[in-house]
Amino acid sequence: MKHYLRFIIVLAICLGTNVFADTTYIRGQITKGTSKVTVRTCASSSCGAVKSDTNSNIAISYPEMFEVLGEENGFYKISLQFNSYYYTGYVSKGTSSKKYVETKTFKVTDGDINQMLNLGFPKSYAEKLAKLKVSHPNWQFVPYKVNATWDEVIAGETKYISTNLISGSNTSLRNTEDGAYVNGKWTEFAGGGWYSASKQTVKYFIDPRNFLNDGHVFMFEVLNFDSGVQTTELLQSLLNGTFMSGNAFYYNDKNEKVNISYAQTFRDAGEKNQISSVHLISRVIQEQGSKGSSLSSGDNSEYPGYYNFFNINANGKTTSEVIHNGLAYAKKKGWNSPYNAIIGGAALLNDYIKYGQNTLYLQKFDFAGDTYYSTQYMQNIRAPYSESYTAYSAYVKNNSLDIKFTFSVPVFKGTMPDKTSLDIKYNEDSSLSKLNVTSCNLNPSFTSSAYNYTCYVDKKVDNITVNASPTASTSTVKGTGKFDLNKDVTVLEIIVTSAAGTTSTYKITVNKVDEVVLTPDEILAKMQISNKGGYISGFDLGSDANSFNKLLNSVYPKAVSQISENKVLYTGMNIKITSGITSNYTVVIYGDNNGDGVIDILDLLKIQKHLLGVNKLKNAYLNASDINKDGNVDIIDLLKIQKHILNVSKIEQ
Numbered sequence: 214m215k216h217y218l219r220f221i222i223v224l225a226i227c228l229g230t231n232v233f234a235d236t237t238y239i240r241g242q243i244t245k246g247t248s249k250v251t252v253r254t255c256a257s258s259s260c261g262a263v264k265s266d267t268n269s270n271i272a273i274s275y276p277e278m279f280e281v282l283g284e285e286n287g288f289y290k291i292s293l294q295f296n297s298y299y300y301t302g303y304v305s306k307g308t309s310s311k312k313y314v315e316t317k318t319f320k321v322t323d324g325d326i327n328q329m330l331n332l333g334f335p336k337s338y339a340e341k342l343a344k345l346k347v348s349h350p351n352w353q354f355v356p357y358k359v360n361a362t363w364d365e366v367i368a369g370e371t372k373y374i375s376t377n378l379i380s381g382s383n384t385s386l387r388n389t390e391d392g393a394y395v396n397g398k399w400t401e402f403a404g405g406g407w408y409s410a411s412k413q414t415v416k417y418f419i420d421p422r423n424f425l426n427d428g429h430v431f432m433f434e435v436l437n438f439d440s441g442v443q444t445t446e447l448l449q450s451l452l453n454g455t456f457m458s459g460n461a462f463y464y465n466d467k468n469e470k471v472n473i474s475y476a477q478t479f480r481d482a483g484e485k486n487q488i489s490s491v492h493l494i495s496r497v498i499q500e501q502g503s504k505g506s507s508l509s510s511g512d513n514s515e516y517p518g519y520y521n522f523f524n525i526n527a528n529g530k531t532t533s534e535v536i537h538n539g540l541a542y543a544k545k546k547g548w549n550s551p552y553n554a555i556i557g558g559a560a561l562l563n564d565y566i567k568y569g570q571n572t573l574y575l576q577k578f579d580f581a582g583d584t585y586y587s588t589q590y591m592q593n594i595r596a597p598y599s600e601s602y603t604a605y606s607a608y609v610k611n612n613s614l615d616i617k618f619t620f621s622v623p624v625f626k627g628t629m630p631d632k633t634s635l636d637i638k639y640n641e642d643s644s645l646s647k648l649n650v651t652s653c654n655l656n657p658s659f660t661s662s663a664y665n666y667t668c669y670v671d672k673k674v675d676n677i678t679v680n681a682s683p684t685a686s687t688s689t690v691k692g693t694g695k696f697d698l699n700k701d702v703t704v705l706e707i708i709v710t711s712a713a714g715t716t717s718t719y720k721i722t723v724n725k726v727d728e729v730v731l732t733p734d735e736i737l738a739k740m741q742i743s744n745k746g747g748y749i750s751g752f753d754l755g756s757d758a759n760s761f762n763k764l765l766n767s768v769y770p771k772a773v774s775q776i777s778e779n780k781v782l783y784t785g786m787n788i789k790i791t792s793g794i795t796s797n798y799t800v801v802i803y804g805d806n807n808g809d810g811v812i813d814i815l816d817l818l819k820i821q822k823h824l825l826g827v828n829k830l831k832n833a834y835l836n837a838s839d840i841n842k843d844g845n846v847d848i849i850d851l852l853k854i855q856k857h858i859l860n861v862s863k864i865e866q
Contacts, residue, residue, distance in 0.1 A: 463552035
């Protein structure tokens with residue numbers, strides 16, 4: 214018997230496998246025709262509902278899928294992804310007359326996991342992919358090798374605060390950096406209701422491992438047209454219940470109005486451009502909503518009879534600006550019917566496919582080609598998540614879920630973090646939203662991203678009080694309260710610790726002096742001149758050095774600047790201000806990106822070359838080109854310069 218056992222152990226070692234590693238995977242799905250099954254906190258109908266991140270009750274319906282973790286008292290214990298978050302809860306099996314949940318059991322073996330490892334997927338991907346493979350044997354998974362490390366990708370995606378936006382009331386998902394969060398208020402982008410996503414949020418949505426489940430793996434579906442799959446019947450079922458359930462139309466060569474179903478229109482668009490028709494429909498529903506919008510109704514008073522189903526070039530900070538720009542583009546392209554707008558928009562989407570952005574994921578997070586992050590179709594960071602579920606639902610409802618799909622799943626160079634999460638206990642925000650000191654003005658003025666400050670108090674002051682508040686309610690703050698000033702120089706440290714354990718230290722150097730002087734930063738604030746990291750703006754176009762010095766002396770007579778009296782202020786001009794303390798600043802005149810103090814065709818050409826990558830703008834000149842002050846230089850800024858030159862609307866400084 215000992216020899217037999219020794220033989221079994223040696224055999225297991227030689228094979229390099231764990232003979233006890235096979236696991237059971239149970240997939241659950243809400244039964245067809247069943248709606249609003251409440252996910253509860255325990256296995257009883259008397260238990261309350263599991264709450265979402267917005268504090269609403271979680272209830273699910275067909276065709277929602279999830280993993281079944283166990284059974285208890287007529288309930289299934291499940292793991293579910295809802296509104297991007299993962300939850301554990303309980304759903305009722307149903308009644309004697311109706312099942313609420315259909316289940317199917319699969320065995321996941323070491324061989325299944327090794328298959329994924331051999332394809333080139335990391336271990337942290339392999340088990341999740343193996344579960345999908347055993348439950349959908351026809352599905353094919355291929356690694357998409359991203360030529361950048363995880364840290365490089367995150368740095369690139371968070372370089373500009375407007376690259377990734379998120380909507381909704383959950384403020385824990387929003388960015389707290391300068392420009393995204395100003396004076397205790399969130400900056401709105403893209404027509405309002407959209408906010409810059411936090412770095413933690415960006416990490417979560419970029420991490421493919423968070424979406425390797427039935428409902429959302431379709432963000433990695435290769436978006437090719439397949440005539441055998443994308444039938445008009447499938448497309449019609451996806452359109453039912455939306456504003457596109459009936460007929461579209463086009464004008465024939467006799468200018469006669471011809472009706473054609475939206476289903477056939479999308480199939481034509483897919484076939485013509487060799488792009489998934491399901492993807493096209495999902496994209497329109499994502500952009501227009503199920504009821505449509507002013508961009509898809511054709512009844513806009515400014516551009517009657519024009520349509521832009523895919524919101525192409527529909528950019529702006531206000532809703533009216535978004536609609537105007539989108540329909541102006543539609544008119545330029547001749548999209549005077551739903552059919553033309555869908556066919557034409559699909560052709561432009563196909564440009565993304567040709568470029569290599571052939572999945573929903575890659576259209577949001579551009580890791581294709583030679584220049585990463587530059588051709589992202591949408592700002593909505595949740596778009597791949599929601600669009601993928603739309604596609605999944607269409608396939609389920611048409612019994613097409615188990616056909617041969619190919620999924621291209623990104624894999625990054627080097628190592629990744631063990632996990633990424635939206636949970637507050639993983640919130641990495643260790644910034645302050647407020648910091649002030651009694652009897653002492655901070656220099657520079659407080660911003661969340663600045664960590665070193667100086668202030669001056671009269672020698673007669675014996676103590677000061679430091680007040681500070683964290684941006685995230687889950688963070689803790691140490692180093693506030695009342696402090697005695699026993700020395701001429703006192704250094705105070707305010708330490709913020711996030712829920713995830715990351716820390717930030719804000720340092721204040723308090724100087725006791727015979728006479729308190731205003732710092733240059735404080736003087737600029739009193740002059741109502743914006744100061745962001747040494748770049749100063751807010752001057753009227755054509756202002757000269759004389760007017761600047763006049764205002765400076767009226768605010769603080771002891772201060773002096775070094776600029777001569779006869780110069781017009783221009784982008785890139787250096788100004789040194791001395792008030793006992795000396796600071797250097799660089800002037801920014803929005804629209805003047807060539808530094809001549811005027812806004813003309815030369816500035817337009819500069820920004821054109823920047824957008825084309827021919828001659829990139831830097832430093833003050835890059836700042837001057839961000840005319841709408843959204844943290845990014847794009848076509849909107851170019852249009853604003855055009856309008857200024859044409860006297861349509863003037864650039865605000």
